[in-house]
Amino acid sequence: xxxxxxxxxxxxxxxxxxxxxxxxxxxxxxxxxxxxxxxxxxxxxxxxxxxxxxxxxxxxxxxxxxxxxxxxxxxxxxxxxxxxxxxxxxxxxxxxxxxxxxxxxxxxxxxxxxxxxxxxxxxxxxxxxxxxxxxxxxxxxxxxxxxxxxxxxxxxxxxxxxxxxxxxxxxxxxxxxxxxxxxxxxxxxxxxxxxxxxxxxx
Amino acid sequence: xxxxxxxxxxxxxxxxxxxxxxxxxxxxxxxxxxxxxxxxxxxxxxxxxxxxxxxxxxxxxxxxxxxxxxxxxxxxxxxxxxxxxxxxxxxxxxxxxxxxxxxxxxxxxxxxxxxxxxxxxxxxxxxxxxxxxxxxxxxxxxxxxxxxxxxxxxxxxxxxxxxxxxxxxxxxxxxxxxxxxxxxxxxxxxxxxxxxxxxxxxxxxxxxxxxxxxxxxxxxxxxxxxxxxxxxxxxxxxxxxxxxx
Numbered sequence: 001x002x003x004x005x006x007x008x009x010x011x012x013x014x015x016x017x018x019x020x021x022x023x024x025x026x027x028x029x030x031x032x033x034x035x036x037x038x039x040x041x042x043x044x045x046x047x048x049x050x051x052x053x054x055x056x057x058x059x060x061x062x063x064x065x066x067x068x069x070x071x072x073x074x075x076x077x078x079x080x081x082x083x084x085x086x087x088x089x090x091x092x093x094x095x096x097x098x099x100x101x102x103x104x105x106x107x108x109x110x111x112x113x114x115x116x117x118x119x120x121x122x123x124x125x126x127x128x129x130x131x132x133x134x135x136x137x138x139x140x141x142x143x144x145x146x147x148x149x150x151x152x153x154x155x156x157x158x159x160x161x162x163x164x165x166x167x168x169x170x171x172x173x174x175x176x177x178x179x180x181x182x183x184x185x186x187x188x189x190x191x192x193x194x195x196x197x198x199x200x201x202x
Numbered sequence: 203x204x205x206x207x208x209x210x211x212x213x214x215x216x217x218x219x220x221x222x223x224x225x226x227x228x229x230x231x232x233x234x235x236x237x238x239x240x241x242x243x244x245x246x247x248x249x250x251x252x253x254x255x256x257x258x259x260x261x262x263x264x265x266x267x268x269x270x271x272x273x274x275x276x277x278x279x280x281x282x283x284x285x286x287x288x289x290x291x292x293x294x295x296x297x298x299x300x301x302x303x304x305x306x307x308x309x310x311x312x313x314x315x316x317x318x319x320x321x322x323x324x325x326x327x328x329x330x331x332x333x334x335x336x337x338x339x340x341x342x343x344x345x346x347x348x349x350x351x352x353x354x355x356x357x358x359x360x361x362x363x364x365x366x367x368x369x370x371x372x373x374x375x376x377x378x379x380x381x382x383x384x385x386x387x388x389x390x391x392x393x394x395x396x397x398x399x400x401x402x403x404x405x406x407x408x409x410x411x412x413x414x415x416x417x418x419x420x421x422x423x424x425x426x427x428x429x430x431x432x433x434x435x436x437x438x439x440x441x442x443x444x445x446x447x
Contacts, residue, residue, distance in 0.1 A: 003218035009229035019269055020233035026262045027243035028216075031250040034258035048261055055265040056272070126257050133251040151217060152249045158219045177213035184244045 007071040015062050022062070026055050029072060033079050040083040044122070050086050054079040128190070136186040140179050147175035212238060216245045 007028075013021035033054060037047040058078050065074055137145060143165070150161045158176075162169045208231075214220045215228045232238050243262065250257055 003216070005222070006215050006218045006220065006225060006229070009225050010233070013229055013233050018233045019266070019273070020236070020239065021229065022269070023262060023266050024229075024232050024239050024242055026265045027239060028246050030258050030261040030265075031246060031255050034261060035256040038256060047256075048258055048264075051258065051261050052264050052268065055261070056268050059265075059269055059272075129247070129257060130251050133248055137252070148248075149252070152252045158214075158217065173210065173214050173219065176217065177210040180213050180245055180248060181209060183248050184241060187244055187247070 004070040004072075008067055011062070011065060011067070011071050014059075015065070022059055025071065029075060030055075032072070033075065036076065036079050037083045040080075040087060050083050051079065053086070054082040057082060129187070132187055132190045133183055136183040137179075140182060144175050144179040144182070147172055148179035151176055208238075209241065212241060213245065216242060 007025065010021040010025050014025065030051065033051045034047050037050045037054070038044070041047050041050065054075070058075050061078070065071070137148070140148070146165065147161060150156045150164060151158075156164065158169045158172045161172045161176075165172065211220060211224060211228050212232070215225060215232070220228060232242060243259065247257065247259060249255075
């Protein structure tokens with residue numbers, strides 16, 4: 001079992017014309033795709049535009065997706081091609097960037113560029129989201145915090161986390177869910193369910 | 203199943219840790235429930251914040267709006283292709299032979315309305331300016347001047363055939379023919395001069411003058427008014443020529 005299996009269920013629904021299923025896929029991968037596109041363009045708003053175009057292209061090409069590769073791998077290629085084609089159409093070359101560098105450095109440089117190009121309102125909102133999530137994680141009981149960190153930061157499966165934490169898989173599932181539930185509740189409390197409606201980048 | 207259990211399933215689904223049988227069910231629920239997708243999106247946001255990734259929650263609403271526009275445009279593109287057949291079914295179609303006939307009927311209708319409009323405009327009395335006596339006097343001579351040339355055929359028991367009547371008309375004025383019962387074969391209205399009101403102004407002439415010389419009257423009305431005036435004046439000069447039969 002993997003996230004790819006979950007994606008495949010949504011992809012199959014989207015291939016039958018279910019736009020809600022595709023929306024779930026977009027919500028899941030929008031942050032990753034914008035991060036990817038930021039390797040090629042300097043401007044945060046431009047990165048969002050290209051990410052949007054990439055998702056639209058993916059939606060149109062979805063009937064031809066056969067599931068030979070993971071959905072994100074397929075989407076990843078579409079996003080890179082879209083970014084390159086956009087730059088070529090504008091007579092620009094991709095910015096110099098070490099694609100093979102460590103993720104930490106890449107993320108640091110990209111975030112610095114985003115701060116340069118994002119609007120003050122977007123930066124303020126992003127900062128507020130980060131602070132809210134970080135504060136909510138800090139307030140979590142230790143076993144919940146550890147479980148979600150092992151999942152999100154180290155990418156371990158439930159079984160691996162169970163082995164690490166020496167507890168049943170069902171407990172891991174419950175701990176991760178309770179951690180997310182608490183953070184989600186805090187986000188809704190602070191932003192009144194308004195996340196995802198405005199321009200958020202940074 | 204409680205709300206908590208459903209969200210627990212959603213969290214496991216997000217991590218790809220849900221059994222296949224449950225996965226299909228949750229995927230369908232997720233695709234239909236916008237609030238559930240909001241929660242799903244927040245799970246992605248939490249992970250992105252924890253990993254220090256870019257936050258771009260504004261992309262999803264824009265993509266959804268674009269897809270909605272695409273779907274609407276695709277729907278509109280499909281509709282015109284279906285339209286002609288549907289429209290043809292809804293529109294009542296005239297038989298081929300009736301198409302020119304309907305055009306002719308329309309033209310004839312317009313012509314009849316035009317003729318009546320011209321007659322009516324030419325026969326309109328002027329607005330009374332000197333009192334009721336003038337207004338009352340206006341109607342009689344106009345009506346009689348119009349019917350002075352109308353010949354009404356006699357009763358069917360007449361012994362004279364229509365051909366004979368036409369022949370007689372071609373030969374010119376003749377003594378008044380009568381049927382066996384003493385009824386005349388035709389009726390001729392009295393001469394215009396006899397019907398004219400002896401006193402008062404000549405309202406028809408006045409109306410014609412106004413119609414012919416008014417700057418605001420239509421050309422058709424002017425023409426009609428002038429023609430009518432000439433006809434009446436000719437009748438006044440030669441009243442004896444009015445009686446045909």
